[in-house]
């Protein structure tokens with residue numbers, strides 16, 4: 001029995017299948033972080049293409065937490081209306097919508113203060129951040145909570161906290177970037193504290209499904225490995241996180257040997273070790289690959305990035321590859337498949 005097109009229920013939300021669009025920055029916003037017509041077409045196309053859940057691109061919880069000045073934002077109430085249009089586009093074609101709440105930390109390239117767990121630059125091409133004060137930390141925690149409220153008002157079905165790829169939260173989790181000597185540095189418990197506070201602050205405002213994206217491997221000696229995330233994931237589950245979205249890398253410059261399904265074992269390690277639901281991502285490009293992951297029970301959700309940039313109709317192609325007939329999101333498209 002093919003599993004890729006089985007529905008999946010998280011709290012009150014049911015995804016029609018296991019195919020999730022990965023969060024991918026499009027850098028098509030203007031300085032104000034507002035949704036543009038492009039975003040509606042871009043995400044709407046993947047909804048028409050049959051994706052079960054669309055996770056929108058990293059969306060900044062504070063203006064200084066943008067990667068670039070073309071990032072989407074959710075730091076102000078004026079963003080709610082535009083974001084609600086993305087949700088409406090997704091829902092119109094049967095997809096659920098998630099927003100990835102993000103703070104770029106030391107990878108921000110916008111004007112203004114750059115902050116991170118410690119005053120270490122990512123590379124010589126980046127500015128050296130200021131080590132965050134306790135007041136800065138509280139500001140960021142409240143910014144995530146405020147963003148969660150706005151996301152709820154925009155109608156999102158799922159929230160995802162971006163704790164991967166070397167952005168702010170990741171710089172606290174990894175011992176390679178966190179050299180703090182206070183309650184936010186040192187032990188795993190302390191390095192987890194910022195994420196703990198963010199999850200708790202969001203959970204006070206949000207009852208719906210909550211995902212956290214992590215970088216499960218730093219690919220550098222002395223850095224994090226998937227086994228470290230078993231404990232982190234147990235803590236997250238206790239706090240009400242529903243799904244760990246398992247990515248890897250980018251907290252420090254490192255060489256990554258990427259090949260089809262290369263991050264699946266990380267997801268499986270966390271799923272089995274912490275008994276949590278996981279999504280897996282990374283070089284999954286065919287229906288057979290996606291199905292194999294589910295058949296082997298390595299992950300609960302299949303997260304697709306670049307293949308969905310190449311082909312918004314990936315779900316229909318995957319169905320064809322697996323001998324499944326899908327109901328079309330637009331009736332007349334039946335004639336094409």
Ligand SMILES: Cc1cc2nc3c(=O)[nH]c(=O)nc-3n(C[C@H](O)[C@H](O)[C@H](O)COP(=O)(O)O)c2cc1C
Nearest residue numbers: 022023024025057058247281282283284304305306
């Ligand atoms: C253009 C582009 C933008 C991306 N932006 C984000 C992002 O905003 N947030 C994030 O967590 N990952 C981001 N990623 C990583 C993807 O979500 C995904 O993990 C990665 O592309 C590997 O999956 P794939 O091989 O299916 O593309 C981005 C990747 C690409 C190609």
